[in-house]
Every structure is written in structure tokens, then in C-alpha cells.
Amino acid sequence: MSLEPATVAPLLAEFPFEWNYIRSIVRVSLYVSITAVALSTAFSLPVALLVGFREFPGKTLLASIINTGMGFPSVVVGLVVLFTVSNEGPLGSWDLVFTPEAMILSQFVLAAPVITGVSLAAVSSVEQNVRDAAYAMGGTRFDVALVTIKEARYGIATAVLAGFGRAISEVGSVLIVGGNIANADGTSVTRTLTTAIQLEARQGRFRTAMILGAILVALVLLVNALVVRLGNGGGGRYG
Amino acid sequence: MTLDTIDVHHGYGTETVFDGVSLSVRRGEVLAIIGPSGVGKSTLLRLLALFDAPDQGTVRYGGEPVWQIPEWQRLEYRRRIGMVFQEASLFDASVRRNAEYGLRVRQSWPDRIRHELATLVGRTNGTGDAIDALDTVGLREKADQDASSLSGGEAQRVAFARALAYEPDVLLLDEPTSDLDPRNTAVIEDAVLEAKNRGIGVGIATHDMHQAERIADRVAVLLENDVIEIGSPETVFENPADERTRKFIDGELVY
Numbered sequence: 001m002s003l004e005p006a007t008v009a010p011l012l013a014e015f016p017f018e019w020n021y022i023r024s025i026v027r028v029s030l031y032v033s034i035t036a037v038a039l040s041t042a043f044s045l046p047v048a049l050l051v052g053f054r055e056f057p058g059k060t061l062l063a064s065i066i067n068t069g070m071g072f073p074s075v076v077v078g079l080v081v082l083f084t085v086s087n088e089g090p091l092g093s094w095d096l097v098f099t100p101e102a103m104i105l106s107q108f109v110l111a112a113p114v115i116t117g118v119s120l121a122a123v124s125s126v127e128q129n130v131r132d133a134a135y136a137m138g139g140t141r142f143d144v145a146l147v148t149i150k151e152a153r154y155g156i157a158t159a160v161l162a163g164f165g166r167a168i169s170e171v172g173s174v175l176i177v178g179g180n181i182a183n184a185d186g187t188s189v190t191r192t193l194t195t196a197i198q199l200e201a202r203q204g205r206f207r208t209a210m211i212l213g214a215i216l217v218a219l220v221l222l223v224n225a226l227v228v229r230l231g232n233g234g235g236g237r238y239g
Numbered sequence: 240m241t242l243d244t245i246d247v248h249h250g251y252g253t254e255t256v257f258d259g260v261s262l263s264v265r266r267g268e269v270l271a272i273i274g275p276s277g278v279g280k281s282t283l284l285r286l287l288a289l290f291d292a293p294d295q296g297t298v299r300y301g302g303e304p305v306w307q308i309p310e311w312q313r314l315e316y317r318r319r320i321g322m323v324f325q326e327a328s329l330f331d332a333s334v335r336r337n338a339e340y341g342l343r344v345r346q347s348w349p350d351r352i353r354h355e356l357a358t359l360v361g362r363t364n365g366t367g368d369a370i371d372a373l374d375t376v377g378l379r380e381k382a383d384q385d386a387s388s389l390s391g392g393e394a395q396r397v398a399f400a401r402a403l404a405y406e407p408d409v410l411l412l413d414e415p416t417s418d419l420d421p422r423n424t425a426v427i428e429d430a431v432l433e434a435k436n437r438g439i440g441v442g443i444a445t446h447d448m449h450q451a452e453r454i455a456d457r458v459a460v461l462l463e464n465d466v467i468e469i470g471s472p473e474t475v476f477e478n479p480a481d482e483r484t485r486k487f488i489d490g491e492l493v494y
Contacts, residue, residue, distance in 0.1 A: 133328040136288055137341040137401065138318035151331055 018208050024187035025196045026215060032100050032174070032192060033167040036107035040115050041160050043108075048119035049145050053131075066120065069113025074106075078173030081106040085177065098179035100190055106173040111163035118162055122155020123148050154230045161227045169220055171195060193219075240266050240301045242287055242320070242409050242440065247296035249279075249286065256282050258464040259296070264409055264442040269435050271451035271472075272444045274461035275487065280444035281325075283461065284411045287442060288322045289313060318345060321402030325414045327394035329386040334378065334397050337386050338369035341405035372404035373397070375430050392423030399430055410434055412443040416450065428454050448488065452476060460484045462492075 050056075051063055083089045085096040085105070096102040126148045134147040149156060171194035174180075178190030180199060188196070193216040200209035243263035250256050256279040264270050264287065272280050285291050286298055292306045299305065300316040321341070329337050336358070343351055373379045376396035381389065386397060395415060402410060412431070416424040431454055435441055445451055451458050451472060458475040460468045460483075468481045479485045486492045 127328070129324055129326055129328040130330065132290070133322075133324065133330075133398070133401075134340070134344075135290065136320075136322035136324075137344065138314070138405065139340075139344045140314065143344050147330060 018211075021182070021186045021188070022208070022211060022215070024182075025191050025193055025212065028100060028188045028190065029168060029192040029194075032103045033107060033164060036104045036167050037111050037115070037160060037164045039104070039108050040111040040163055044112050044116035044119055044159070044163075045149065045156070047116050048123050049148060051116075052120055052123045053148075063120075066113050066116050070117045072110065072113065073172070074110055074170045075172035075176065077109050078106050078176030081109060081173065082177045098177070098181055098190055100178070102177040103174045103190060103192070106177045107167040107170065110170055110173060111167045114166050115159045115163040118159030119152070119156050122152040122159060125155070126151045158227050158230045161223050161230070165220055165223045165227075168223075169194060169216065171198060240408050240440070241299075242301075242442075243299050244283075244286060244293070245297040245299065247286060247293040247298065249282065249291075249293045249295075255464055257293075260461075260464075260466050262459050262466050262469060264411075264440045266408060266440045267435060267438045268456040269431060269441040269443060269454050271455035271458045272442065272461055273446070273448065273451055273458060275492070276446070278461050279464070280461060281413050284322070284413050284442065284444055287409075288320055288411050289317045318405070319408040321405070321407035321410045323395070323398050323402050323410070323412045323415045325417055327391070327398040329389075329394055329397055329401075332386060333382070334373065334384050334386055334389070335369060335382040337397055338373050338382070338400050338404050340401055342369060345405060368406070369400070369404045372400035375403060375433060376400045376426055392419045392426075395419060396423060396426055396430075399427055403430070403434060407439060409440045409442065412441065414444055414446060417446060424450070448476065460487065462487060 047066075051059060051066070081102060082097070085091045085094065085102050096105070130151060131144050131148060134144045139147065174190070174192050175195045175198070178192070178195065180191050180195040181189040182191050183189060191199070193212050197209050197212045197216070200206075200212065241263045243261070245261050247257050247260045248255070249260075260283065262270070262272075272283060274280055282291075286293055289298065289300075289305055292298075297304050297306070300319070303316070305313050305316050330340065343354065346354065370379060370382060373382055376399055378393060378396055378400065381393065386394065389397065395418070399412075399415065410431075416427050419427065428450065431441055431443065435456075443451075443455070455472050457469055458472050459466045460475060460479075460481070462483055468475060468479060468484045470480070474480070475484060476488060479488065483492065
């Protein structure tokens with residue numbers, strides 16, 4: 001089936017029920033992935049700066065953990081997060097099983113190593129003499145960290161987008177911790193683009209699955225286009 | 240105001256760099272530090288700029304032993320010192336943003352955030368002091384250019400303006416003209432003399448004896464882990480008290 005806009009548009013118009021359904025899935029997907037990536041970034045940047053510029057015991061081990069985490073199987077992450085939020089787990093009292101928040105937690109675990117690893121490479125490439133200059137001009141350690149982030153901004157943006165790509169296209173962990181739930185009226189509770197595609201395909205509703213797939217591919221393509229653009233030196237410098 | 244080191248011993252690992260160095264940078268004068276490559280001129284400037292604490296001995300600013308006070312108090316002393324490195328080390332931003340950096344970090348956080356927001360929407364004309372400093376090095380008209388578009392000489396002049404913009408009491412220059420052509424060297428030397436006339440104390444590490452003769456009020460000779468001689472350029476270059484100084488100046492000492 002062709003996915004030209006001319007073919008897809010009447011398809012959407014014909015299926016108002018599916019359109020609401022799809023819209024709610026996109027909303028849940030974006031809410032979960034954007035929140036997870038925002039939290040991962042807030043966590044990862046200080047860690048990248050710390051590992052990049054401070055000496056401390058266990059630094060090599062931490063760097064290895066970050067690198068291993070970049071390729072961690074998502075179903076295993078889902079399993080561990082599900083156990084953590086289940087009644088038997090340490091966060092059992094928070095009642096997070098099959099909620100978007102549990103999915104945020106699992107995507108955080110998946111995206112954080114990617115964002116930390118790529119940011120670490122970016123901040124490590126900032127020359128020491130530029131950092132020294134910031135310090136010499138009267139900057140505090142915090143000012144030096146800010147200068148480092150600014151100098152590495154294209155690399156860090158690439159890291160964030162790569163983390164987003166990992167989060168939004170991931171299926172294993174959100175299926176386990178979210179449960180792929182929709183309300184009776186057909187709107188999504190914990191159903192994301194990926195888990196919905198899996199379900200729709202299994203039930204033979206290929207049109208819906210294809211539309212969801214096209215939206216997901218469009219999102220990932222958009223993110224990758226941004227990554228390539230940033231990798232080429234960014235879209236203009238700031239003034 | 241004087242910035243001085245008293246009997247400073249310093250090294251890296253087992254290697255001794257300084258074995259009891261004492262010297263001072265005074266307001267309104269240019270002190271040139273000369274010596275062969277690898278003798279520790281940059282290390283000495285880093286100690287004077289309060290980057291690193293000496294292994295032993297004292298670094299004082301206006302009589303205050305700066306490594307015996309808390310870091311937040313030391314910051315106030317650090318902020319009275321400007322430094323220019325051998326490489327320009329400019330930030331990836333406009334010339335104006337580079338020149339303003341020292342002023343920005345001295346602002347309160349609400350002012351800084353306001354300034355950043357104004358820059359984002361393109362509503363800033365820069366701080367007067369930064370533009371004046373760019374004027375001193377003849378680069379006012381390049382304020383809105385990207386720093387990466389400058390030539391090596393222009394970049395170094397911006398680095399000088401960046402250190403001058405916040406009116407430090409002391410300016411430390413680490414071989415600032417070693418990679419520059421004569422014209423850019425002349426601009427920097429004129430700016431050094433102008434800074435001195437404004438009462439700024441300048442410490443400059445240099446390979447270039449002629450430069451030391453041209454701009455220095457005093458010359459310190461750093462050799463064999465110590466300052467072996469300090470005096471006027473006439474004395475040091477024409478009638479040195481230490482035989483090693485004469486040999487170094489005549490090129491007889493090979494390191």
C-alpha cells in the first residue's frame with residue numbers, strides 16, 4: 001500500500017474513530033518520550049561533565065557502565081522496572097504499574113546512557129584552554145561548566161535527539177511496564193505508537209498499523225535529519 | 240596593590256619546577272619574565288593567576304595570602320586578575336560576546352539571565368566597557384562578527400580585549416605575541432603600554448628579548464628552577480649581575 005499524502009488523507013477522513021485513537025496514541029507517545037528525555041538530559045549532563053573533567057575512584061567503571069547501558073536490551077530494562085514498581089518492588093507503594101509514569105521511568109533508564117555517552121564525547125572534545133580562559137576571566141566552576149556546555153552544544157543536541165530516537169521507537173520495555181492499555185472509548189492510556197503497531201498488526205488492522213507506522217517513521221526521520229544537520233556544524237551560530 | 244610569590248616551591252610529580260621563587264607584579268608597571276622554553280614561565284603565570292596552589296610557599300594579593308582563605312573569597316581576588324594565553328582560546332560566539340564574558344560572569348544572576356534573553360532576541364548593544372576594550376585593540380568594527388572568522392592575530396587581540404574589558408588590576412600574558420606577525424604584535428604591545436598607563440600591573444612571559452626591552456620596566460630571568468635575576472632591562476640585558484643571565488642572553492646556554 002502506498003503512503004503518499006493523497007492516499008493517506010482520505011483514509012484519515014474515512015475513519016474518525018481511528019483518528020481520535022491515533023491522536024491519543026501520538027499524545028501518549030510524545031508525553032512519555034519527551035518527559036523521559038527531558039529527565040534523562042537533566043541527569044546526564046552533570047554526569048557527563050563529572051566523568052569528563054573530574055578524577056575520582058571508579059571513574060573507569062562508571063564510563064564502562066555508561067557504554068554498556070547504551071546497548072542495553074530494552075525488554076530487560078522493562079522487566080527490571082516492572083519489578084521495581086510492582087507490589088514486591090521498592091517503588092511498590094507508588095502504584096505505578098501500567099501507568100505512563102512507569103513507562104517514563106523505563107525510557108529514562110534506556111535514554112540516559114545514550115545521552116550521557118554521546119554528551120560525554122561532546123564535552124570531552126572542548127579544549128582545555130577554552131575552559132581555562134573562562135576560569136581566568138573570573139568564572140566559577142559552574143561558569144566553566146556552562147561554557148563547556150555551550151561549546152559542546154551541537155554534540156549535546158545530537159545526544160538529546162539520539163536519546164529521543166531510542167525512547168520513541170522502543171517497544172519491549174513500554175509493552176512490559178505500560179501494558180498497552182486503551183480506554184473503552186478507544187483512547188490510549190499507556191498505548192504508544194510502537195505497542196499500538198504491534199497490536200494492530202497482530203489483529204490484522206493493517207491500515208491503522210500503517211498510519212501509525214508512517215507517523216513513527218516520520219518522527220524518527222525528523223529527529224535523524226536534525227542529528228545530521230547538527231553533526232554538520234549546526235544551523236547557524238548564536239550572536 | 241602587589242601580586243607576589245614568596246619562596247614558592249612547586250613541581251609536577253617528582254619533577255621540581257620552582258625551588259624558592261619570589262617575585263612581584265606591581266600596579267602600573269610591566270614585568271617581563273624571560274627564560275628558555277620549558278623553564279616554567281607558564282606555570283609561574285598560572286600560580287600568579289591563582290589557578291593552582293603552590294606546593295610550598297605563599298602567593299599574596301595586596302598582602303593577603305590567597306590560599307589561606309576560602310574559595311569564595313579567593314574568587315574576589317581572581318576577578319581582579321586578567322590573563323591572556325599563548326593561544327587565543329576564544330569562545331564559539333561573536334567577538335562582542337567574547338569581549339563581554341568577564342563582565343557577564345560578574346553580574347548578578349537575574350541580570351545575567353536578562354542579558355542572555357536580550358541576546359537571544361537580538362536586543363543587545365553590548366556593554367560599553369567591552370566595546371571600549373575592543374577599541375583599544377582596534378577591533379570595534381568587528382564586534383558582531385563570529386570569533387571563528389578572525390585571523391590568528393585578530394583573535395589574539397580579542398583575547399586581550401576580553402581580559403581588559405573588566406578593568407583588572409593585574410594582567411598576566413603568557414607569550415601573547417609568539418605566533419603573531421609584527422603588526423599584530425605592535426598592536427598588543429601598544430595595548431600593554433596603555434594598560435600600564437591606566438595603572439594596571441602587567442606580567443608578561445616572553446621569549447622575545449627585544450619585546451622585553453621595548454615594553455618592560457623590570458625583567459625577571461627564570462633559570463634553573465628559580466628567578467636568578469630581576470632588574471631594569473638596561474641592567475639585565477647590558478650589565479647582568481649573574482653570569483648565567485649573560486650566557487642565556489648571548490645564546491651560550493643551551494637547554
